Amino acid sequence: xxxxxxxxxxxxxxxxxxxxxTDSGLIxxxxxxxxxxxxxxxxxxxxxxxxxxxxxxxxxxxxxxAKDKLPRAKWNKLAELVFADSIIQNSLK
Numbered sequence: 230x231x232x233x234x235x236x237x238x239x240x241x242x243x244x245x246x247x248x249x250x251t252d253s254g255l256i257x258x259x260x261x262x263x264x265x266x267x268x269x270x271x272x273x274x275x276x277x278x279x280x281x282x283x284x285x286x287x288x289x290x291x292x293x294x295a296k297d298k299l300p301r302a303k304w305n306k307l308a309e310l311v312f313a314d315s316i317i318q319n320s321l322k
């Protein structure tokens with residue numbers, strides 16, 4: 230597996246962990262971001278976990294960072310759309 234796929238796989242694992250045990254998942258994300266601070270997919274996966282946990286403000290922050298860091302147009306656009314949708318949903322509340 231390529232390096233970016235390994236990082237993505239680890240980010241997905243951290244996402245699942247955070248949804249089940251927030252503190253433990255946050256520790257996994259902390260280590261991933263310490264090792265790979267410019268990887269947008271880590272921020273994207275953490276944003277999804279925050280959103281699942283109802284922490285919309287934190288999710289929005291991470292979606293914005295993911296959008297700015299993701300190099301592939303497909304993922305960048307997805308992060309941008311999720312970010313925009315989250316802003317709209319928050320403004321309706």
